Amino acid sequence: MISSASDLPPRLGSLTFHGPLSAARADRMIARLAATEPADVLDIGCGWGELLLRVLEAAPMAKGAGIDINAEDLARGRALAGARGLADRVEFVEESALGTDRGPVDAILCLGSSQALCDPEQPHDPAAALRELRRLVRPGGRVVLGEGFWERTPTEVELAGMWPGANTGDHLSLGALVDLAVEAGFRPAWIETASAEEWEEFESGYRYDTEVWLAAHPGHPLAAETRERVDRQRSSWLNGYRRVLGIAYLTLVAVA
Numbered sequence: 027m028i029s030s031a032s033d034l035p036p037r038l039g040s041l042t043f044h045g046p047l048s049a050a051r052a053d054r055m056i057a058r059l060a061a062t063e064p065a066d067v068l069d070i071g072c073g074w075g076e077l078l079l080r081v082l083e084a085a086p087m088a089k090g091a092g093i094d095i096n097a098e099d100l101a102r103g104r105a106l107a108g109a110r111g112l113a114d115r116v117e118f119v120e121e122s123a124l125g126t127d128r129g130p131v132d133a134i135l136c137l138g139s140s141q142a143l144c145d146p147e148q149p150h151d152p153a154a155a156l157r158e159l160r161r162l163v164r165p166g167g168r169v170v171l172g173e174g175f176w177e178r179t180p181t182e183v184e185l186a187g188m189w190p191g192a193n194t195g196d197h198l199s200l201g202a203l204v205d206l207a208v209e210a211g212f213r214p215a216w217i218e219t220a221s222a223e224e225w226e227e228f229e230s231g232y233r234y235d236t237e238v239w240l241a242a243h244p245g246h247p248l249a250a251e252t253r254e255r256v257d258r259q260r261s262s263w264l265n266g267y268r269r270v271l272g273i274a275y276l277t278l279v280a281v282a
């Protein structure tokens with residue numbers, strides 16, 4: 027069978043945000059940010075930038091820039107901006123955030139993407155990412171950071187079920203992460219963490235379209251590799267990081 031574009035396995039179409047974030051939590055974070063009336067908002071590793079677009083809707087005087095290295099997600103962001111009348115207030119730029127000079131700005135969003143600020147050859151370094159975020163925001167400005175942390179120390183069995191090479195050094199505790207934010211020159215104005223329900227919505231939504239596609243296309247030339255990929259992803263969640271890996275949403279204020 028020759029595959030056409032329309033019968034290829036779908037990608038992330040069921041997700042609103044590319045992370046375990048509910049609309050209700052997003053609304054609260056956006057309200058706090060919009061109340062500070064930012065003039066400019068930078069979204070680091072924006073993907074399709076749904077949160078950035080919602081911030082711009084809530085802060086009508088603000089201009090936004092989203093940077094990412096994924097052209098497909100950026101194109102989705104541009105299409106969403108156009109459909110919501112925001113195209114003249116936001117740009118989606120294909121470039122790496124590493125060492126970016128797009129600061130200082132009044133507000134930064136960095137959700138699930140602080141690795142974009144760090145040396146890709148080195149283990150992830152939240153302290154370095156936080157120093158970069160502080161460099162890129164004006165004194166008194168705000169950063170909304172979505173960052174992984176260990177809800178508790180994982181067992182050896184759980185680590186073996188996660189991603190290749192997973193080890194306890196991959197993340198910090200929530201307390202240690204917030205301490206690093208303070209050391210980097212922020213006050214942690216709001217500290218919240220993704221709920222079990224947000225994780226289940228995200229993990230299921232991440233694969234939903236693909237699972238439905240697999241059920242309908244068992245003989246497709248791409249079915250075997252697609253099945254292998256989603257089975258591996260689901261296992262790494264259910265047999266590895268479920269209820270062990272957390273996501274913290276930190277609203278940080280840059281100390282003057």
Ligand SMILES: C[S@@+](CC[C@H](N)C(=O)[O-])C[C@H]1O[C@@H](n2cnc3c(N)ncnc32)[C@H](O)[C@@H]1O
Nearest residue numbers: 044071072073094095096122123137138139142
């Ligand atoms: C988990 S996604 C989060 C996307 C978005 N922040 C959200 O919450 O919906 C992580 C994003 O970081 C981007 N990314 C990874 N390395 C990057 C880099 N060096 N510069 C810019 N973006 C990068 C990826 O392409 C991906 O879109």
